[in-house]
Amino acid sequence: MEALPLKNRLRALRSERGWSQGDLAERLDVSRQTVNAIETEKYDPSLPLAFKIAKLFRARIEDIFEPE
Amino acid sequence: MTATSQPIGSSLFRYFVFSIALALVGNLGARMLLEANIGPSWIAIAIAVAAIVPLTLTAYRFRRLLSELDELLQKVVLEGFATALVVFLPLAALYVNLRSAGVYVPRLDPPDILMTPALLVLASLLLAWRRYR
Numbered sequence: 001m002e003a004l005p006l007k008n009r010l011r012a013l014r015s016e017r018g019w020s021q022g023d024l025a026e027r028l029d030v031s032r033q034t035v036n037a038i039e040t041e042k043y044d045p046s047l048p049l050a051f052k053i054a055k056l057f058r059a060r061i062e063d064i065f066e067p068e
Numbered sequence: 069m070t071a072t073s074q075p076i077g078s079s080l081f082r083y084f085v086f087s088i089a090l091a092l093v094g095n096l097g098a099r100m101l102l103e104a105n106i107g108p109s110w111i112a113i114a115i116a117v118a119a120i121v122p123l124t125l126t127a128y129r130f131r132r133l134l135s136e137l138d139e140l141l142q143k144v145v146l147e148g149f150a151t152a153l154v155v156f157l158p159l160a161a162l163y164v165n166l167r168s169a170g171v172y173v174p175r176l177d178p179p180d181i182l183m184t185p186a187l188l189v190l191a192s193l194l195l196a197w198r199r200y201r
Contacts, residue, residue: 034140037200046139 005068011039013057013064028052080126080133081190087123088182094119095178140200148193156188 014024014035021039025032030049037043044065045053054061097119098112134145166173 030138031141033200034138037140042200043140043143049139 005041006044006065007041007068008038008065010035010053010064013059014039027056080130083126083129084123084186087126088186090122091119091182092179144196144200145193147196147199149189151192151195152185152188155192156185 010024014021019027021032021035025035028035028049034043034045038045050061050065054064057064094115098116101107101112101115102109134142137145163173163176
């Protein structure tokens with residue numbers, strides 16, 4: 001089953017706050033590589049991580065992630 | 069879950085290589101004892117079994133490390149192992165079948181048997197890692 005490709009605004013949201021990938025990774029309790037892979041859209045986060053990201057940026061999941 | 073930004077399993081892989089080396093040293097020691105006919109055979113058996121202990125501990129440590137990795141790294145490790153298994157099993161089956169069919173295939177020694185999966189796992193992990201970089 002082919003997964004629905006997602007695009008996201010994570011890089012833009014992070015840049016708005018002046019955070020590095022490492023800063024964001026620390027806030028999300030994941031590795032910097034994971035943040036990078038999500039930003040470059042090579043990896044789609046799990047639902048719990050997507051919720052965590054949404055909560056951190058005070059946004060809804062669909063405001064950050066949307067299907068291509 | 070604790071995030072880690074260390075290269076995946078780099079220290080663990082060193083442990084694996086070291087443990088495999090110890091297992092091979094044990095294999096060599098057991099064979100030498102038997103061939104030289106030194107002491108009772110249970111000593112060779114004890115050495116052969118004892119040499120596996122570090123590998124077992126490393127495998128246990130790997131299980132613990134896996135649960136500490138974040139979700140992407142867990143996926144990379146899972147994909148790496150799956151790829152290694154997918155390559156290794158048909159190759160191993162082909163080897164034993166060709167050998168059973170009387171085709172000449174090179175004889176595999178303990179180092180080949182132990183190192184092949186380890187190297188396959190390493191290569192597969194690196195490939196999986198590159199996919200998400």
